[in-house]
Amino acid sequence: MKKLSLAFLLFPFLSNAQDKLNLKGNIEALNGDKNIYLIHIEGNAEKLDSTKTVNGKFEFNIDLKAPSVAILLLDHSGNDLNTKGSAKDIYRFFIEPGVATLTAKDSVAKAKISGLAIADDYAALTESTKKIDAGLMNLSKEFANLSDKEKSKEGLVKGFQDRYVAFLDDRKTAIADFIVANPKSYVSLYSLNADLATENMNLELVEKAYNALSPELKESPIANAVAQKLVLERKTGIGAQAMDFEEQTAEGIAIKLSSFKGQYVLVDFWASWCGPCRQENPTVVRAYETYKNKNFTVLGVSIDTSKDKWVSAVKQDGLVWTQLLDRSQNIAREYDITSIPRNFLLDPNGKIIAKNLRGGDLLDKLKEVLK
Template identity: 30%
Template structure:
């Protein structure tokens, strides 16, 4: 089933079994709940399995039952705290659901199954439908792109669809008003920088509604790190050792345009970009441009060897434990931030010609 397959893959990347207090229930946990239904076209003895979604190991079987000859089943489970689960039916369909202190009903739907019995799951159904809607529109455009002679025109349609989806998800986040399923909706946002205001408001609501929930705290921590790199924010100061063991601070470069460059010797895209950075650095350093390279190498010698091999002459420091990278919300490298003379972020991830164009705009050719 397309909806659940794609949503489930998204969730496995960050979701864990977690705790909180539901707005709907009385907050009394553990809570005994029943999930029941009468499903069509299933053979007697079809297995129905409830899984928790976990960060490590994917998912875990926590309860199971089987259908009778008429397709009826009842599954009982004691919910420790509100959380995200999946219900696997006959190994053919897997539905995402929210479990809290409420009994749920499963019924046949046009596609897959519908789970009802709580506001959270009604909202989740709406999210799934929205996800399917934009997935199918995207699939149609992919087919059109493959056969089109005017691919630029189709790319414009893709961009328009992305904008439409962005607006729809932001509106949905506002409507959810901090419901637990907001965690699912947040995964639908591709341009997190572009939707940061909507994301921040949603996370603030989640933290108010579920202050002790480990997943909410984890997601909030990740987005707070991203907040540190939003264009317009003042860059967090960095103080790390150079190859010679001397401490070099980012703030020591104030008064210049500075590019923070997170990289590593083992990162092929980083190494491929280094010649472009070197060219820009050599051209603009006399005009007030500096690069502050932050290596996340664990192997100090490999880092030093890469510096020599790539003819790097700009400031280099070593973030061996990845502490600074975590503070900056770095999820992948290369990752760069361009700062103005006051240390404020003015651009992100400029590479190749884009970096040259921006520097020419700021410092002249």
């Protein structure tokens, strides 16, 4: 079974006299006795508990000193959890010390849980985004029902993309409003990190939600991680002034990022050994050839350790724009490049106006700004 990375989600809370969770469940129409598993975190370690359903009923009693996310797995096959091909019925939910009841008809995936305040918080959050989530689902179905001819129409597709982005923006706003209204809830902290403090975050929205958190929550590792994301976003997020840097070309010529001011610049982080980067390079070449006469250029920054392989890849892929080798990896560290390809689109003043544009998204963005 794939290891689930849940340990990061826990943090110390104020002392609680109760340090156990009693979870009783009833799956009303379940046929036969089945194995059921509960995955959660105890301390800093992942914990797997298991039991059997008897006439659809089961019970877990586990040590639990802090709120957590958990996963309940019901194996309808009756086989061991790791048996290949065993169908898993999964329910993801929040737990905390206390007594809880879980009810379901025939599938834990559609279960309901009661008895825990954290479950009520999550239900309230889900309700706050219910209409938006329904709108997203309907939009997806609407697009899927289009004919191939309709999907080939650029204006029509752009309309769907705009509606999709609007739904996502509304959803993020709803989550931020929930966090502000529930500053002490673990659900708020979890959603802040998972739904808002993400790549291409809305900095203003995340700061608003983070600042609303209770002092206790702000002491948690996950809140500290969000704070670090905010620091980085202020440096490399959309609207930030791109940090200047200097490196050398293959010929040993020192080039500064600031020397490109006055142009739109795509700062493209890549490497010769990066498969996805090499697959993306034809799109970057197309973008450069299309817009190079419209005040646009590309600045490649390679994190290669082999100069020869870097130079060879530049030639093979036809990357004719300025290329720098990040010999010390200092540029990558400053821009928090933990995976590639990554890129930043700068306006003529050196301000970041978009990032992580790939495929058609890159070409669409350039078409938008380079009219």
